[in-house]
Amino acid sequence: MPPIDDNSWINKASGPSRKSIAPKKKPISRRKKKKTGWPLSIKIVIAAAAIILLSPFYYAYVIKFFASTWRWVSDLRENPHYRTYRSFNIRIPDKYSIHGIDVSYAQGNIDWQKVKAMEDDSVHISFAFIKATEGILSVDPYFQRNWREAAKTGIICGAYHYFKPSKNGAWQARFFLQTVKTEKGDLPPVVDVEELNRVNPEQMRKQLKDFLTYIEKKSKVKPIIYSGLSFYQDYLKGYFDDYPLWVAKYDEAEMGMAGGKQWLMWQHSDKATVTGINHTVDFDAFYGDSLALRRMLIK
Secondary structure (H helix, E strand, C coil): CCCCCCCHHHHHHHCCCCCCCCCCCCCCCCCCCCCCCCCHHHHHHHHHHHHHHHCHHHHHHHHHHHHHHHHHHHHCCCCCCEEEECCCCEEEECCCCEEEEEECHHHCCCCHHHHHHCEECCEEEEEEEEEEEECCCEECCCHHHHHHHHHHCCCEEEEEEECCCCCCHHHHHHHHHHHCCCCCCCCCCEEECCCCCCCCHHHHHHHHHHHHHHHHHHHCCCCEEEEEHHHHHHHHCCCCCCCCEEEECCCCCCCCCHHHCCCCEEEEEEEECCCCCCCCEEEEEECCCHHHHHHCCCC
């Protein structure tokens, strides 16, 4: 019989061996936390929109859009025969087919090739009057360049003198002819008279008559008189009716003159935009077709 293990009661009493049981740990979650905020693509779009909205160019486009829309609506109410030409930035009476400009030192340095090339819906520059002299001493500083360069492009040219009624008319005419050398195919000389220059109307007309007589005698060409409509009607009408008239009257669809006097040239705007000229310029219409224009040129 096997010996009795004196410690067996201890084993039986204690029962099976008990190991200390540690509390179970929760499994680590493998799920990523959800990101808060907008996706990167939306952020980029918002940033780009903010840059555009804060840019001065954006407001320029907005203003341009509304201005164009307003202009389109306004055009619906325009006289179809006196409509706006976008390139020239003025309204032009379309019943006249021959158009031109007149320039002086005020227009600065002109690129005449660009002037000649400009065209908007068949409207282009066919002729140009160029300031030559003023009074008895002043020569326009841009005259010689304009006179030479404009003619090279094929634009028909004419020269004008700014008349000073307080100066001797014959002396002014002599000074003008000494400065301007006209040739066959040029437009007739022009005298620009638009102020009394502190003399009475009778004195002005006397000096103007002397100027016209001298020019006609020496050049064998009848000069053109230029004037504003109101000045002409107040001081010249009825005195020089046998001379061709170039008259200024702005922003009107028609040139109406009381008394039946027919104008030859009409300066209908003083704020035209022409490619090649960095300043606004006077815009003119010729009363007649190309054949009539050719007939009046110096022979």
